[in-house]
Amino acid sequence: MSNVNGKAYAMNVVTPMKPWKQYVLRFLFFLLRTFKPLQSKLINLSFIEFARWAIVPRDSFPRLSLAQEKEELSYDYLFFFSNFNGTWNQYIDAFSAVLSTELNLIWRLSEKFPGSVPVTPFKSYITHVQVDTDYYYNAYPNATANDVKAAVIVQDAVDELARKNASLSPQQFAEAYLAFVLQVQAHLGETGEPPVAC
Amino acid sequence: MANQNGVMYGLTIFSPIIDDDHVTPSHDLQLREYFASLPTGPESPFAQAPFTHLARLFVLDDVVFVGKPSKEEHLKSKYLIFESNFDGDLDTYLMGLVRYAPEHVDATWSHCVGYPGIADAAAFVRYMKACQLETTFYFAAVNSQTLTQTLKALQTQRLVAEFIASHQASKPAALQHAFAAFLMELRAQPLPRPGRATIERTLQTGGHNE
Numbered sequence: 001m002s003n004v005n006g007k008a009y010a011m012n013v014v015t016p017m018k019p020w021k022q023y024v025l026r027f028l029f030f031l032l033r034t035f036k037p038l039q040s041k042l043i044n045l046s047f048i049e050f051a052r053w054a055i056v057p058r059d060s061f062p063r064l065s066l067a068q069e070k071e072e073l074s075y076d077y078l079f080f081f082s083n084f085n086g087t088w089n090q091y092i093d094a095f096s097a098v099l100s101t102e103l104n105l106i107w108r109l110s111e112k113f114p115g116s117v118p119v120t121p122f123k124s125y126i127t128h129v130q131v132d133t134d135y136y137y138n139a140y141p142n143a144t145a146n147d148v149k150a151a152v153i154v155q156d157a158v159d160e161l162a163r164k165n166a167s168l169s170p171q172q173f174a175e176a177y178l179a180f181v182l183q184v185q186a187h188l189g190e191t192g193e194p195p196v197a198c
Numbered sequence: 199m200a201n202q203n204g205v206m207y208g209l210t211i212f213s214p215i216i217d218d219d220h221v222t223p224s225h226d227l228q229l230r231e232y233f234a235s236l237p238t239g240p241e242s243p244f245a246q247a248p249f250t251h252l253a254r255l256f257v258l259d260d261v262v263f264v265g266k267p268s269k270e271e272h273l274k275s276k277y278l279i280f281e282s283n284f285d286g287d288l289d290t291y292l293m294g295l296v297r298y299a300p301e302h303v304d305a306t307w308s309h310c311v312g313y314p315g316i317a318d319a320a321a322f323v324r325y326m327k328a329c330q331l332e333t334t335f336y337f338a339a340v341n342s343q344t345l346t347q348t349l350k351a352l353q354t355q356r357l358v359a360e361f362i363a364s365h366q367a368s369k370p371a372a373l374q375h376a377f378a379a380f381l382m383e384l385r386a387q388p389l390p391r392p393g394r395a396t397i398e399r400t401l402q403t404g405g406h407n408e
Contacts, residue, residue: 188359
């Protein structure tokens with residue numbers, strides 16, 4: 001079991017849903033996908049690298065052979081996969097504190113979801129419906145989502161200064177370099193090993 | 199398409215695991231044993247094959263019963279779930295897995311129902327697509343960068359910090375000259391290997407959680 005690789009945690013959550021509710025949920029996700037401002041809280045929770053929800057209707061589990069028994073389920077299932085930075089508790093606490101309304105809209109459609117506030121029954125529920133990861137790969141294990149965002153800003157700034165460089169006098173370059181340093185100085189945090197919780 | 203967000207593709211694969219009473223240990227247990235022995239760093243098959251940012255594999259033994267009054271039910275098959283976040287298109291990615299990590303593909307999906315093997319890469323791609331589930335909503339914090347661009351940017355960020363720190367009192371002409379040399383050095387740097395820790399940290403801050 002390896003839910004953690006470097007600074008990323010892999011979470012898998014599986015919850016049952018009455019079949020008619022999938023249509024409501026699909027509509028909610030359509031709104032979330034279409035109207036980008038609705039994603040602002042998710043974006044501001046800047047420790048999420050990648051996350052996805054997948055609705056799996058009860059008759060949609062892949063069946064690759066007639067010898068494979070056909071599933072006979074009465075619920076549809078909502079799968080949530082997240083790649084986040086930090087600890088499980090920090091993640092659930094932040095979700096509960098910042099995204100409670102949105103999470104309630106999504107997971108209230110799952111059976112027995114207690115609501116994301118108060119946090120204690122929410123954590124108990126997530127613990128119950130979470131499935132551990134057997135293998136987790138991370139291409140940049142020492143970098144968080146914020147590190148990647150910062151690195152992209154630095155890269156863009158370097159590329160911009162490189163483009164200007166050839167046409168500038170030393171004095172003009174010194175001024176452009178100062179502006180460059182001011183632009184990137186908040187984005188130079190060092191990546192490295194994750195802290196070890198003792 | 200919900201599977202994509204910018205250049206990123208969110209792949210979700212559910213492969214039914216072979217249920218054979220005559221096989222010991224069972225196929226799901228063999229998979230778990232294999233995953234436990236698989237390297238997660240630069241030697242990982244996902245580092246050998248291109249484009250993967252983060253990926254996971256796990257066995258779904260059953261669905262979860264959340265308590266009454268909901269109904270208790272069970273899956274008839276166990277499923278191997280493969281969740282991957284990569285850049286590019288699906289066919290190229292799956293072909294890359296076959297090309298660069300064939301032993302891993304075989305060692306993993308040979309425990310699954312209907313796996314056609316890797317001799318015919320196109321058949322493998324068709325098999326994976328038959329096991330694919332559509333993502334309903336996909337979020338990527340950074341959706342504009344390929345893996346190569348991300349690794350390069352992280353490398354640049356570290357080297358820029360070092361450059362700035364070591365050129366704080368330089369005169370304009372010397373600074374410009376040093377920056378030009380720095381750019382050449384930056385371009386000559388080999389791309390960091392995916393899955394590799396970026397740098398050994400020498401700064402010791404101490405404390406339980408730092």
